[in-house]
Amino acid sequence: MTVTSREIVGQMLRAGRELDIETFVGLMAPDGYIEWPYRPSGAPARLRGRTEIHRHLTEAAKALIRFDEYRNVVMHETTDPEVIIVEYEAHGTVVPTGAPFHQTVIAVFRVQNGQILSYRDYINPLPLMEALASITGTTQAGS
Numbered sequence: 001m002t003v004t005s006r007e008i009v010g011q012m013l014r015a016g017r018e019l020d021i022e023t024f025v026g027l028m029a030p031d032g033y034i035e036w037p038y039r040p041s042g043a044p045a046r047l048r049g050r051t052e053i054h055r056h057l058t059e060a061a062k063a064l065i066r067f068d069e070y071r072n073v074v075m076h077e078t079t080d081p082e083v084i085i086v087e088y089e090a091h092g093t094v095v096p097t098g099a100p101f102h103q104t105v106i107a108v109f110r111v112q113n114g115q116i117l118s119y120r121d122y123i124n125p126l127p128l129m130e131a132l133a134s135i136t137g138t139t140q141a142g143s
Contacts, residue, residue, distance in 0.1 A: 005111035009084045029115040040129045069091040084109045094131045103127045
Protein backbone atom coordinates (compact mmCIF):
# COMPACT_ATOMS: atom_id res chain seq x y z
CA MET A 1 0.00 0.00 0.00
CA THR A 2 1.36 3.39 -1.00
CA VAL A 3 1.53 6.06 1.67
CA THR A 4 0.12 9.40 0.53
CA SER A 5 1.78 12.79 0.91
CA ARG A 6 -0.99 13.72 3.35
CA GLU A 7 -0.20 10.67 5.52
CA ILE A 8 3.54 11.46 5.50
CA VAL A 9 2.81 15.02 6.63
CA GLY A 10 0.51 13.70 9.38
CA GLN A 11 3.33 11.46 10.60
CA MET A 12 5.72 14.44 10.54
CA LEU A 13 3.38 16.64 12.59
CA ARG A 14 2.89 13.87 15.15
CA ALA A 15 6.64 13.22 15.43
CA GLY A 16 7.32 16.96 15.88
CA ARG A 17 4.71 17.36 18.60
CA GLU A 18 5.91 14.24 20.42
CA LEU A 19 9.59 15.23 20.09
CA ASP A 20 10.23 11.96 18.28
CA ILE A 21 13.39 13.26 16.64
CA GLU A 22 14.40 9.95 15.03
CA THR A 23 11.04 9.54 13.27
CA PHE A 24 10.97 13.22 12.30
CA VAL A 25 14.44 13.09 10.73
CA GLY A 26 13.70 9.72 9.14
CA LEU A 27 10.73 11.25 7.30
CA MET A 28 13.01 13.88 5.75
CA ALA A 29 14.71 13.26 2.41
CA PRO A 30 18.52 13.01 2.87
CA ASP A 31 18.93 16.46 1.25
CA GLY A 32 15.60 17.80 2.52
CA TYR A 33 15.28 21.12 4.29
CA ILE A 34 13.21 23.03 6.80
CA GLU A 35 12.97 26.79 6.55
CA TRP A 36 11.34 29.56 8.53
CA PRO A 37 10.69 32.61 6.34
CA TYR A 38 9.39 34.56 9.38
CA ARG A 39 11.42 34.09 12.52
CA PRO A 40 12.87 35.99 15.46
CA SER A 41 16.42 37.24 15.37
CA GLY A 42 18.90 34.45 16.01
CA ALA A 43 16.65 31.63 14.78
CA PRO A 44 17.95 29.72 11.76
CA ALA A 45 16.51 30.56 8.35
CA ARG A 46 17.07 27.08 6.95
CA LEU A 47 18.32 23.68 8.00
CA ARG A 48 19.42 21.32 5.23
CA GLY A 49 20.09 17.61 5.46
CA ARG A 50 19.33 15.05 8.11
CA THR A 51 22.47 15.69 10.18
CA GLU A 52 21.86 19.43 10.52
CA ILE A 53 18.14 18.94 11.21
CA HIS A 54 18.87 16.25 13.82
CA ARG A 55 21.40 18.46 15.61
CA HIS A 56 19.03 21.43 15.71
CA LEU A 57 16.05 19.41 16.93
CA THR A 58 18.12 17.72 19.63
CA GLU A 59 19.21 21.14 20.94
CA ALA A 60 15.74 22.67 20.60
CA ALA A 61 14.07 19.76 22.44
CA LYS A 62 15.78 20.84 25.66
CA ALA A 63 15.07 24.50 25.26
CA LEU A 64 12.27 26.97 25.00
CA ILE A 65 8.88 25.50 24.06
CA ARG A 66 7.20 22.16 24.69
CA PHE A 67 4.20 21.54 22.42
CA ASP A 68 1.35 19.71 24.11
CA GLU A 69 -1.15 19.62 21.27
CA TYR A 70 -2.03 20.88 17.84
CA ARG A 71 -5.60 22.07 17.47
CA ASN A 72 -7.79 22.82 14.49
CA VAL A 73 -5.47 21.01 12.10
CA VAL A 74 -6.58 21.45 8.50
CA MET A 75 -4.65 19.80 5.67
CA HIS A 76 -5.11 21.17 2.17
CA GLU A 77 -4.24 18.94 -0.74
CA THR A 78 -3.25 20.88 -3.83
CA THR A 79 -3.33 20.21 -7.57
CA ASP A 80 0.28 19.11 -7.16
CA PRO A 81 0.12 15.72 -5.36
CA GLU A 82 3.51 16.41 -3.76
CA VAL A 83 2.39 19.62 -2.02
CA ILE A 84 0.36 19.69 1.21
CA ILE A 85 -0.51 22.90 3.06
CA VAL A 86 -1.34 22.61 6.76
CA GLU A 87 -2.93 25.13 9.09
CA TYR A 88 -3.00 24.56 12.84
CA GLU A 89 -2.74 26.09 16.28
CA ALA A 90 0.16 24.91 18.42
CA HIS A 91 -0.46 24.92 22.17
CA GLY A 92 2.22 24.28 24.71
CA THR A 93 4.34 25.63 27.52
CA VAL A 94 7.31 27.98 27.75
CA VAL A 95 9.63 25.56 29.51
CA PRO A 96 11.73 27.98 31.64
CA THR A 97 8.72 29.93 32.96
CA GLY A 98 5.82 27.46 32.77
CA ALA A 99 3.74 30.06 30.92
CA PRO A 100 1.23 28.86 28.34
CA PHE A 101 2.23 29.18 24.69
CA HIS A 102 -0.03 29.49 21.64
CA GLN A 103 1.01 29.97 18.06
CA THR A 104 -0.78 29.85 14.71
CA VAL A 105 1.08 28.03 11.96
CA ILE A 106 0.78 27.57 8.23
CA ALA A 107 3.24 25.08 6.78
CA VAL A 108 3.91 24.02 3.21
CA PHE A 109 5.35 20.55 2.63
CA ARG A 110 6.72 18.96 -0.54
CA VAL A 111 6.80 15.17 -0.40
CA GLN A 112 8.70 13.13 -2.98
CA ASN A 113 9.09 9.35 -2.97
CA GLY A 114 7.59 9.06 0.50
CA GLN A 115 9.97 11.58 2.11
CA ILE A 116 9.70 15.27 2.89
CA LEU A 117 11.88 17.26 0.55
CA SER A 118 10.88 20.68 1.89
CA TYR A 119 9.07 21.93 4.96
CA ARG A 120 8.44 25.68 4.95
CA ASP A 121 7.12 26.68 8.36
CA TYR A 122 5.31 30.02 8.29
CA ILE A 123 5.05 30.52 12.03
CA ASN A 124 3.77 33.69 13.59
CA PRO A 125 7.03 34.91 15.16
CA LEU A 126 5.35 37.23 17.69
CA PRO A 127 4.46 34.59 20.32
CA LEU A 128 7.99 33.17 20.10
CA MET A 129 9.48 36.66 20.50
CA GLU A 130 7.23 37.22 23.54
CA ALA A 131 8.35 33.91 25.06
CA LEU A 132 12.00 34.84 24.50
CA ALA A 133 11.42 38.26 26.06
CA SER A 134 9.77 36.68 29.12
CA ILE A 135 12.94 34.67 29.71
CA THR A 136 15.59 37.26 28.85
CA GLY A 137 13.75 40.30 30.12
CA THR A 138 14.10 42.14 26.79
CA THR A 139 11.21 43.97 25.20
CA GLN A 140 12.36 44.30 21.59
CA ALA A 141 12.92 41.64 18.96
CA GLY A 142 16.57 40.79 18.71
CA SER A 143 17.49 42.63 21.93
